[in-house]
Amino acid sequence: MSLKTEVLNYLCAHDDEYVSGEALAQKFDKSRAAVWKAIKSLQSDGVHIEAVTNRGYRLLPDNDIFDGETIKKDIDFDCRVVFYDSIDSTNTQAKRMISDGADDVFLVVAAEQTAGRGRQGKSFYSPADTGVYMTFVVHPNTALQNAVGITTAACVAVCRAIEKITDITPQIKWVNDVYVNGKKICGILTEAVTDFETQTVSSVVIGIGINISTEYFPDGIENASSLNVNVKRAQLVSAVANELNRLVRSPFSDYIDYYREHSMLIGEDIYFIKNGEKTYAKALAIDSDGALEVELENGEKETLRSGEITVRKK
Known part of the structure; x- marks a missing residue:
């Protein structure tokens, strides 16, 4: 791990206090000059770091740090986080990891997808830095019909997370889209990895894409929009993951009423x-x-x- 990354992670973990250059140098066994260069490099990357003489360095609260460490910090259960600045598809990568033997609970997150996927073979537009693209993987080892409700759980998790950290009340378009003000801001793609010998679902791959500040969409993408609120991407990802982890382990009856109450379809x-x-x-x-x-x-x-x-x- 580079000194720049180590310094950023440390400042993120101590974002409510100033940390002196000397303390950072001692922490990472580097010179103060090397720490200063790392700080300057982070600032050049767009990270807002306040430097105060005789006090040290502090991350400013307006930063939108988006990486695995920042996401992991607010996840409240045991979960491996794998982060990419850019990848073809978080669902595709998750299935590659399962094929390679991954059998733990893990989360794949990207700042950009170059080949994001939606339902029925459609693509999901996933530009850099304006949304969050995540895939949560669990291993229920259950009958297929018992795994179907996970898409419903994912919709509820997204809506609850948005309600928790914003003033927005989303709606759900059956079966797997989340809407705000009549326009789609989130798509969900749930895929099952099946053990054919036992006819059980060995793994469930839950892909979620949320538009946060995307303004322009390609021709052919209709009725799409974004949250358009000031929200930190890492906070949104961890909030969704926390909600989803609880829901996939809960009875369907615990969240179906919430799903119904947030439906935008009844009577339409x-x-x-x-x-x-x-x-x-x-x-x-x-x-x-x-x-x-x-x-x-x-x-x-x-x-x-x-x-x-x-x-x-x-």
Whole structure:
């Protein structure tokens, strides 16, 4: 680990106090000149460090430090954090790690994805520094039907985390999108790694992408927006991870009511694709298993357990 990284990590851990150059030099067995160069390099990188004569150095509170150590600091359970400045996809990387034998609870986080993935083969736009892209991996070793509710848990975790650290009340678009002010700010992609011999889910890969300050989206991406609030990315990631860790170990009944209360669909006119054609309906309710109950135009009732729905514009 470079001296610059060691100094930054130390200042992050002591962000409520000044640390002298002499103390840093002794801590890392370096000269004060080397510490000074590390501080200057961090400042050149955009890290806001206050330097006060006879007091030392202190991280200013407006910093948005985004790295593995800063995320790990606020995680309240045993979890390995693997951080990348840029990667193709955190879900893809998590599955590579599982293939290589990883069997612990871990979190893959990136400041940018170059090939972010969404549901049904869609891409998830993941520009650098304006969002958080994370994948949480657990190993439930449970029957597949018992793992399906994890996507519901992920939606609830994201909403609770946002409510905890901002004044925003998000809404959920069944089954896996989080909306603010009628626009999508978060997508969730849950993938199961199955043991074919035992027919159980050995690992669940929960991918979450949240737009924080993204302003411009490529052509073809409709109804997308961002939180547009001043929030530290590391704090948001750790808050989501803490909530998600609790929820995936809880009964479905503990959070389905919250999911229902935050639904943006109940009573709305929607359509979904059935047998290759648009099928028009009204969203009626979310049942105890998280499925969407709808009423078709001919008056028949149907329960949707998967798929993509679209709210019809009024």
